[in-house]
């Protein structure tokens with residue numbers, strides 16, 4: 108079954124990525140020092156995603172516009188990331204933002220709208 112779905116997923120993925128590229132906002136520009144501070148903060152974040160997922164695309168567009176260098180972890184292509192998402196996050200659903208707090212606690216934030224709200228609060232334009 109997955110072998111039949113694979114070409115379809117590939118096609119949808121190409122479409123989503125193409126649309127994303129055409130419609131994403133220009134990234135904000137920062138002075139190098141300012142960007143380095145933001146990069147240090149985003150180092151504790153990771154986005155679990157599928158390339159072909161439209162909800163992930165919405166989050167990626169926000170990341171691009173805000174110029175946030177957050178590691179993207181493809182949960183379908185990389186088995187380890189997929190397993191981690193399921194076992195530690197608790198749900199096989201993307202997008203999911205893994206937030207590692209300074210005291211070591213980890214929050215798994217699901218739902219594209221909640222992730223975007225979090226990014227807007229933490230990194231206002």
Ligand SMILES: N[C@@H](CCC(=O)N[C@@H](CS)C(=O)NCC(=O)O)C(=O)O
Nearest residue numbers: 160161162199200201202218219220
């Ligand atoms: N309401 C969720 C919907 C997310 C959603 O439906 N994600 C799909 C991928 S597009 C998913 O994770 N499906 C699980 C699967 O493919 O088994 C959001 O806005 O983030």
